Amino acid sequence: MNCLEFRRRLGSEPACSFEDFVAHRAECVHCAAAHARAEEFESRIRAAFNVAVPANLADRILLAQTTEARHERRGRRRGFAALMLAAAASIVVALVAVNRPRTEVPELAGMVVDHLREHVVGADRTGSPVPKQDVMDAFAARGVSLASVPDGVNYVHKCPAGPYNTVHMVMPERSGPVSVVYVADKRIAGQVDFSRDGMHGRQLPLGKGSLVMVASADADFDAIERVWKSAMGEAVATSEGFAVPVLQSPGPGAILAAP
Amino acid sequence: MKQDVDCKETATMPVYPPMSSRQNQFEALVRGHSTDLYRYAYWLCGQDALAQDLVQDTFLRAWRALDKLREVGAVKAWLITILRREHARLFERKSMPSDDIDDFDLPDPQATPERRTEESALRQAIAKLEPKYRDPLVLQVLGGFSCSEIAAQLGLGEAAVMTQLFRARQKLKGQLGLDDQAAEVSEL
Numbered sequence A: 001m002n003c004l005e006f007r008r009r010l011g012s013e014p015a016c017s018f019e020d021f022v023a024h025r026a027e028c029v030h031c032a033a034a035h036a037r038a039e040e041f042e043s044r045i046r047a048a049f050n051v052a053v054p055a056n057l058a059d060r061i062l063l064a065q066t067t068e069a070r071h072e073r074r075g076r077r078r079g080f081a082a083l084m085l086a087a088a089a090s091i092v093v094a095l096v097a098v099n100r101p102r103t104e105v106p107e108l109a110g111m112v113v114d115h116l117r118e119h120v121v122g123a124d125r126t127g128s129p130v131p132k133q134d135v136m137d138a139f140a141a142r143g144v145s146l147a148s149v150p151d152g153v154n155y156v157h158k159c160p161a162g163p164y165n166t167v168h169m170v171m172p173e174r175s176g177p178v179s180v181v182y183v184a185d186k187r188i189a190g191q192v193d194f195s196r197d198g199m200h201g202r203q204l205p206l207g208k209g210s211l212v213m214v215a216s217a218d219a220d221f222d223a224i225e226r227v228w229k230s231a232m233g234e235a236v237a238t239s240e241g242f243a244v245p246v247l248q249s250p251g252p253g254a255i256l257a258a259p
Numbered sequence B: 001m002k003q004d005v006d007c008k009e010t011a012t013m014p015v016y017p018p019m020s021s022r023q024n025q026f027e028a029l030v031r032g033h034s035t036d037l038y039r040y041a042y043w044l045c046g047q048d049a050l051a052q053d054l055v056q057d058t059f060l061r062a063w064r065a066l067d068k069l070r071e072v073g074a075v076k077a078w079l080i081t082i083l084r085r086e087h088a089r090l091f092e093r094k095s096m097p098s099d100d101i102d103d104f105d106l107p108d109p110q111a112t113p114e115r116r117t118e119e120s121a122l123r124q125a126i127a128k129l130e131p132k133y134r135d136p137l138v139l140q141v142l143g144g145f146s147c148s149e150i151a152a153q154l155g156l157g158e159a160a161v162m163t164q165l166f167r168a169r170q171k172l173k174g175q176l177g178l179d180d181q182a183a184e185v186s187e188l
């Protein structure tokens, strides 16, 4: 680099750290002096650019974001009903038959719902059942070996929900698609049903983890709960004794029948 | 229609960071970059209130699109890209050419020790620069971007960016009556 090239670079990029730029500065006294002047001017420019920033700017932004996030969770920005129609979303929820469904979403299910809101599985991806081995593998990756794989799992993916590891599935049922999420590393104490903004859900302990179901209707939750308890090798007491998987996978036409 | 787009986008990248870490990531983003972003916005639009709005809108967009942020190292460029887009959108809506801002509301140079006076003179000089000179300079000095990164941001060639940066400094010195340009040339 010669003096002219150095000065051009200096005028456009004084902080340049190119090797030949630095080398020229080291060997040319005049350019080194020009560089020192340029640096002095740069610090003045920087000071001029650094206008005062309004107090609490970051806090106000964070407040706006949490407010928006809350609104989104309430479905004001993206209605859950619309989401359910557009996507096959399913959450597994444990049913406390006696209690009316809670309007408050329990914490674990809330994380799952948050995940479903982010991870919208398109209807085009839930048209047919996935190979049972895929479901088996997804659970195995979460440290769970299934006794059997229920019919009618049309989507499976290993997903996070909050800090937890889950297997995220979609099961198209008669009442519409149900998001079925097995949270492998968190076992909740008992079953909770919830319902809010047209979304129904259930969370229940299952194996070493928990199962969360979310759908626009809760009609198939009992059946899904039974098949997954059976798949996990848990005895399922019903009025008929031990329940066996009863779900059939409906034809593709039935999958996104709007509730 | 919108849902459809969401489906496609999410379908290609089904794994997301856990919600809590997503919130943490966002908070770190805001705490780490809101100051620089505000200053950048201020020099882009010349108005405090507008700059604050731009920064807030930028972060809200960033929050919604956080999953698309892959490289943490590129976060500043990503935020500035969002902010520039927001700014352009705003001026499109107002059907006002963004080159037309000469009404900077500059900070009040109150209680002026010597340093202050000099600073406010420089601020006025910067405000008077045409945006085509000011923009790359702000990106370089505030953003710490290289000429090629600035070129990418502005959609210009690197040589053009270098020329504009050179002229921007010359113009500032000229306005401040710092005529060391002649001295430097005579040294050559």
Ligand SMILES: [Zn+2]
Pocket: A002, A003, A004, A006, A024, A028, A029, A030, A031, A032
């Ligand atoms: Zn030299």
Ligand SMILES: [Zn+2]
Pocket: A115, A119, A157, A158, A159, A160, A168, B014
């Ligand atoms: Zn998922």
